[in-house]
Amino acid sequence: MISNDTLRKPAEAQHPIHELISERWSPRSFAGKSVERESLHSLFEAARWAASGGNQQPWNFLFATKENTEDYARFTSLLWERNAIWTKTAPVLVLVVAQLYPRPGSEYISFYDTGMATANLLTQAVASGLVTHPMGGFDKDRAKAELNLPEGYEPIVMIALGYPGTLDQLPEALHERELAPRTRKPIDEFVFEGGWQRPAPDAAIE
Amino acid sequence: MISNDTLRKPAEAQHPIHELISERWSPRSFAGKSVERESLHSLFEAARWAASGGNQQPWNFLFATKENTEDYARFTSLLWERNAIWTKTAPVLVLVVAQLYPRPGSEYISFYDTGMATANLLTQAVASGLVTHPMGGFDKDRAKAELNLPEGYEPIVMIALGYPGTLDQLPEALHERELAPRTRKPIDEFVFEGGWQRPAPDAAIE
Numbered sequence: 162m163i164s165n166d167t168l169r170k171p172a173e174a175q176h177p178i179h180e181l182i183s184e185r186w187s188p189r190s191f192a193g194k195s196v197e198r199e200s201l202h203s204l205f206e207a208a209r210w211a212a213s214g215g216n217q218q219p220w221n222f223l224f225a226t227k228e229n230t231e232d233y234a235r236f237t238s239l240l241w242e243r244n245a246i247w248t249k250t251a252p253v254l255v256l257v258v259a260q261l262y263p264r265p266g267s268e269y270i271s272f273y274d275t276g277m278a279t280a281n282l283l284t285q286a287v288a289s290g291l292v293t294h295p296m297g298g299f300d301k302d303r304a305k306a307e308l309n310l311p312e313g314y315e316p317i318v319m320i321a322l323g324y325p326g327t328l329d330q331l332p333e334a335l336h337e338r339e340l341a342p343r344t345r346k347p348i349d350e351f352v353f354e355g356g357w358q359r360p361a362p363d364a365a366i367e
Numbered sequence: 368m369i370s371n372d373t374l375r376k377p378a379e380a381q382h383p384i385h386e387l388i389s390e391r392w393s394p395r396s397f398a399g400k401s402v403e404r405e406s407l408h409s410l411f412e413a414a415r416w417a418a419s420g421g422n423q424q425p426w427n428f429l430f431a432t433k434e435n436t437e438d439y440a441r442f443t444s445l446l447w448e449r450n451a452i453w454t455k456t457a458p459v460l461v462l463v464v465a466q467l468y469p470r471p472g473s474e475y476i477s478f479y480d481t482g483m484a485t486a487n488l489l490t491q492a493v494a495s496g497l498v499t500h501p502m503g504g505f506d507k508d509r510a511k512a513e514l515n516l517p518e519g520y521e522p523i524v525m526i527a528l529g530y531p532g533t534l535d536q537l538p539e540a541l542h543e544r545e546l547a548p549r550t551r552k553p554i555d556e557f558v559f560e561g562g563w564q565r566p567a568p569d570a571a572i573e
Contacts, residue, residue, distance in 0.1 A: 176412040206382040232561035269475035276482020355438035
């Protein structure tokens with residue numbers, strides 16, 4: 162689904178995982194091609210079918226495409242400069258917003274469910290040949306104000322998305338980071354059998 | 368990947384989505400077969416490669432299999448009764464725990480990233496022929512105490528998982544719910560173009 166010319170960075174998985182998961186990564190380079198509306202719909206449809214507590218579906222997605230220059234500029238203006246320097250080539254920006262759950266003490270569980278929906282979107286993007294880059298680096302208060310979010314709704318990440326690009330589209334200063342290996346904690350640091358800090362005896366490979 | 372005898376409930380999607388997403392649902396019936404350790408490892412490996420803010424990887428997974436009767440009973444004892452009546456047939460229970468992020472005001476963003484990792488796990492489960500059922504209905508304070516979670520770690524959901532079962536394994540009282548159609552909000556209630564409550568003109572199909 163990805164041509165030889167474009168960047169790929171599959172996970173160096175220690176146990177077999179599906180390629181829709183291993184191929185997802187967060188590049189900073191996007192092809193100049195715009196994303197078909199039908200592909201966008203498939204991304205949101207994938208998010209739609211996520212699980213949530215009591216089927217409350219707290220997720221919301223606001224997006225701007227490059228075709229709509231005014232909207233796109235408004236979304237870009239919310240990003241921290243260190244992100245805005247490379248999102249220029251991304252044809253679509255998506256703001257992910259969680260509706261806080263109404264039950265006291267459970268408000269932020271909505272973030273978890275919104276994360277589950279977003280991951281569906283990211284997975285569908287791989288299936289659709291797209292790449293995605295979620296960013297926490299944007300001005301959340303300004304996002305609330307500029308996009309008229311109601312009380313009780315919290316923006317969490319902005320996602321840059323599009324078709325995969327090539328290294329030479331990026332400023333040189335970003336090349337090293339783009340090619341750096343992906344790293345993760347070993348499984349035995351976050352998977353435990355039976356109770357906290359009891360590693361599953363045969364899970365640790367590295 | 369699922370035989371004709373077992374329950375399936377694919378999403379009635381309005382736009383095309385990958386079957387790893389459409390086939391995921393939350394059944395209450397599991398086959399008597401245990402889950403191979405290698406399949407469990409693939410689930411956690413899939414979670415491992417999720418994106419997270421600053422690659423902080425706040426997710427943790429504690430699990431108990433039916434083979435370990437003491438651990439399994441401890442996990443089951445944390446569930447609300449309305450869940451415990453059907454999880455009996457599930458060969459594995461997984462507790463999902465988020466490490467709160469250290470930056471003040473951003474603590475709960477870790478829930479979002481933990482949701483993204485969990486969704487990877489659920490997607491890999493479909494790829495591995497397994498079914499999953501995340502539950503918010505359990506005693507979180509007791510989970511912290513019984514499983515020795517450190518300060519700053521929050522349990523979010525318990526997931527029942529295993530191979531798909533059949534309707535007749537469930538008590539009659541649960542049959543209707545198991546066969547009820549899956550429902551979701553229409554896309555134009557949670558996807559907006561450019562700003563809040565500005566529906567994308569061509570996204571609404573239903």
